[in-house]
Amino acid sequence: MKLTNQNITDSISKIEKAFPDHLKTRLMAEEILLNFRDRFSSEAEYSLTIRKLLGTGRITIRAEGEEYDPITEDAGSEFSILNNLLVQEENKPAYHYRRGVNEVFFYCRKKKRPGYRAGN
Numbered sequence: 550m551k552l553t554n555q556n557i558t559d560s561i562s563k564i565e566k567a568f569p570d571h572l573k574t575r576l577m578a579e580e581i582l583l584n585f586r587d588r589f590s591s592e593a594e595y596s597l598t599i600r601k602l603l604g605t606g607r608i609t610i611r612a613e614g615e616e617y618d619p620i621t622e623d624a625g626s627e628f629s630i631l632n633n634l635l636v637q638e639e640n641k642p643a644y645h646y647r648r649g650v651n652e653v654f655f656y657c658r659k660k661k662r663p664g665y666r667a668g669n
Contacts, residue, residue: 616650
């Protein structure tokens with residue numbers, strides 16, 4: 550898909566349907582896609598993969614182009630705040646660059662029930 554506003558909106562809608570309780574994750578995915586668009590243009594290709602296994606989801610965003618880490622490079626204050634919030638929830642995004650493809654992925658874990666402790 551191309552990094553157009555419509556495709557980005559569609560991708561965020563897919564994430565919202567898959568993980569309705571993960572607002573911060575959706576916002577982070579949107580910021581990553583917008584950072585890729587700003588860096589590579591709206592004509593650049595990207596892909597979104599959403600997988601779920603045993604209550605844990607994985608979101609992977611891939612964009613072709615030169616090496617660019619949208620998590621650490623040119624991160625604005627809103628992006629830094631979101632990243633810190635996800636780190637606190639153990640959903641920190643990770644970045645890799647291989648064979649001309651930038652890849653960002655993060656996990657969506659089930660939220661723990663309040664007052665729940667394992668072993669009780």
